[in-house]
Amino acid sequence: MTRFLVRRILHSVAIVFIVATITFLLVHIAPGDPATAQFRDRPVSPEIVAQYRRDWGLDRPLYQQYLSYLSNIARGNLGQSFSLNRPVSEVVLQALPNTVFLAVAALGISFAVGIVIGTAQGATPNSRFDHTLTAATLAVFSMPIFWFGLMMMLVFGQWLGWFPVSGATSPVYSALPFLGRVADRLHHLVLPALTLGLGGSAVVARFHRAEIAEAFAQDFIRTARAKGLSERDVVLRHALRNALLPAITMLGLSLPVLFSGAVLVEHVFAWHGMGLAAFDAVARRDYNVVTAIALFGAIMVVIGNVVADLAYRRVDPRTRAS
C-alpha cells in the first residue's frame, strides 16, 4: 500500500512537471506577448514596449525564462500577474473557491443524474424507454456546452425568470443575512451547475448503462433471482453495486473534463472562478496566470486520480490488500 502510494506520488510529480513545461512552451509560442496585449489599444512608442519587456524579464532568452519559472514554482512562487499587477497566488486563490463550489455541484449532478439514468436504462435494455433516453443523452452530449448554457439562460433565466443568469452572487449580497447569502449563492449556482453537470451526466449515463448491462449478464444476477429477491434488490444490491466500481474510476477521469468545461461555463455565466480568470489571462497573454491555473488544474486532476484509485482499492474486495 505504501509502495503504491509512493509510486503514484512520484508519477504525479512527473505529470505536473510535464504539464508545467508544456503550458510554458504553449503560452510562449502563441502569437503576441503581455506587452503587445497590454498596449494593443494604445499607440505607444517602441521604446515603452521594450522597457515593459525589460521590466518583466521578457527580453531574456526563453531557456532562461523557463529555468527561472521552474525554480520559482519549485519554491512555491507563482510570480506576478502582468495585467492585474498582483501576485498570481492571490488571483488564483481568489478564484479557486467559486470554481470548487461550481465543480463539486456539477460533479454531484453529473453522477447522480447519470447513474440514475444509466441504471434505469441498463435494467431495461432495448426498451422504448432505453432508446428514448439514449437519444436524449446523446443530444445533450453532442451540444456545445456554451450553447447549452445559453439555452439554459434563455429558457430558465429569460423566459421563465426562475434563476439569475450572471455572476455568483447578487449585487446586494453583502447586505443579506447569513441564510439569505446561502440562498443567494445557491440560487446563482443552479444554472451554471446544471449546464456543466448535465453535460457530464450524459457521458456518465452512457458509460454506466453499459456497465449495468454487463453486470446483468453475470451469473450472480441469476443466483440473486433464483434466491427469490425482488427485481429492485437484484438491480440495486447486485447489479448497481458491481457497476459502481468502474464509476469510481470515471469520477477521477471526469475531473479534467469538468475543469475544461468550467472555463466555458464560467465565461458564459460571468462566474468569477478559475475558468473565467484563465479566459481573461489568455486574452491578455498573462503568462504567469495562465501557467499557474494550468498547474492548479493538473494538480487537481492528479489528486483526483489518486483518490479515485485509492477509493477503488477500498471498495473492491478483490483489490483490497489482504
Place this chain on the structure above:
Amino acid sequence: MTALLRVRNLSTSFATESGLARAVDDVSFDLEQGETLGLVGESGCGKTVTALSILRLIAEPPGQYGEESRIEYEGVNLLELSARDLREIRGAQIAMIFQEPMSSLNPVLTVGSQIVEAIRAHGSESRREATERAVELLTLVGIPEPGRQINDYPHQMSGGMQQRVMIAMALSCRPKILIADEPTTALDVTIQAQILDLLMDLKVRFGMSVLFITHDLGVLAGIADRVAVMYGGKIVEEGEVHAIFERPAHPYTQGLLRAVPHIDRPTAQLRGIPGAVPTATEWPSGCRFHPRCSQRIDRCSTETPPDITTETEHIARCWVATPAGKS
C-alpha cells in the same frame, strides 16, 4: 399420488439471428417427493435450459415458453404465476445451485451477507437472527470456522468451499426441491466426491427432492433414483437408475454408457459417439439422433419415434427399441 413437480410439454425457444432455437422441445417429466432425478446429456442438449425454465430464470425475450408448456409445483403452474408469486417459490420452495460457484456468487458482497439476504427474502428474521442462521448453515455444509468465514468474500475461498456456500444459501429456506445444475463439473475430482456426499446427506436430512443435471452418467449411478436422458432438446429415454445402466434401450444411452470408464474393467477401450450435437436452430428430421446412430433404419430420418415402454417405468423414444413383452 401426484408428483411434487410435474413438467408437461415444456418447450423453451430463443429468438436468434439464425432463426428460432428450440432448445427444449416438448419435454415432460415428474419429480416425486424425496426422489433424486438425474437429467443427463451432452452440452447443448437442453438440460440447463430445462433447469432454468423451471424457475423461469430464462430471460424473456429472447427466450419464450411454448403455449402448451406447464410447470406444476404442488398443482400450481409456475409459468402462469405473477412475478411476485413466483418470488415466493424461488429460493423458498425450489432452490438452485449452479455449475460455476465462483461466478455465481457476487464478488463484492461477503458470503455471509449473500446467505443472510436469501434468508431475509423469505422470512421475518432480523439481521442478527439471519446471521446466526447463516453460521449454522455454513457449519452444516462443512465450512471450517464458519464464524470467521462468514465475513469472507468469495474470492478468498476455494472452488469447493464456494460451492458449499452456494449449497448453504440454497438450503437457507428449507426448500422442497433442489435443482443442481452440474454442481461438481467445475471442481477437482476429490472435491466432486465430497460435494456429492454432502448433497446426498443433506437431501435426506432436509427431505428434499433433487433434480440433478450432469453430462456425466457415471455420477448419477451413485446418487440418482431415476434417470432421464436428453438429446436434441428432448428426453429420449427415462427409467429407474438400474434399468438405465443395465438395460439401456436407446442407442444414444448405450453410446453414453460405453463412453463412461469402469474401474473394474481397466483394459476396456472407451468409445465415443461419432459426430456432434446438432444446433437447436436446425434439428434433424425424424429422430434427432439418427445422423449419429449406428442402428438407424429408414423411418428414423423421417418419422418422430413414439414412446416405447420397454419395461415397467422404462420408456425409450426409439424406433428400434423393443417393447415389453416382445423379444
